[in-house]
Amino acid sequence: MLVVLTKLHKKVPRRGKYSMKDDKIRPYSHTRVVKFLQKRMDEIKHRKSQYDIAMEAGYHKPNIISMMKNGDAKVPLEKVFILAKAFEVDPNILFRLALEQNFGQQDTYALTQMMNRTMTENELAWVEKIRAYTGDADPSLTQELESGLEKLLDNAERKTKTPA
Template sequence: MTTQKAKRISVADYINGAIDLSDKTQRQITQEIGYENPNVLTMIKQGRTKLPINKVGAIARALGVDPANLLRIVMLEYMPDAWQVISEVMGDRVVSADESALLDLAREETKGIGVDMGDPDLVSDLRNAFRAHHERAAANPRSPVPATKRGAAKH
């Protein structure tokens, strides 16, 4: 059995999706992250300027997204070698709030028995559940799934 490596979302696509889901203006977001000029955020959204690492927490708070997940996306795109070292040393223990909630759910539902990821039926069931979730999210125009993945044109 071959495994296909999942395509990673870019920082620009992630930020665009989060802004689309936000009820804030670009000017409000820009001010909350400590910039005076909204053009900086526009350049980040377009991928013309990198999101500074020291702004990850501020923009995550402003957009209401998980800072650990945003940090992972930023590091994988901008500094993959550094992220690899961090992952090797830390055992990739940086988990997002959503990932932590999945772990809690697995522990609750298995009643402490554990999960056998070597069970092909279990893996298939989990993949199908995640695919169904993704399809529902992709059909929702306010979904964090990038518009390009939904088949819509980018704005």
């Protein structure tokens, strides 16, 4: 029988599979980066295995990818760029989610506020709304979306210029 050590170092027998919701066993399973990696792995599994991703990221064994994906291990900040390349995602998205996993949502928000100082408050509000609405999916600006956005902005501009 397999035995698991808890935080109090008591021996606890484990039967069958354990739940991902059990934060004592999988302490990072509740983080958004875990959900993001699980979803991404499902999207690319037909062309890349965890082994392939591990090798591309400089790991010798695929279990570390599994541990990150399941919430057993944190996504290391120093590996974000190479992991993003291996998972075929934008490194900025993975970095933001890894920061959140390492420092929490409030501290990450403060850090990203400081890093986004090239944007105005209004521009940042637009970007944050897009991120929230798409679930950090990073949609490309298609011709259709651009056309719709232009119409929306033209309409908003006319309303602000119309005398009351």
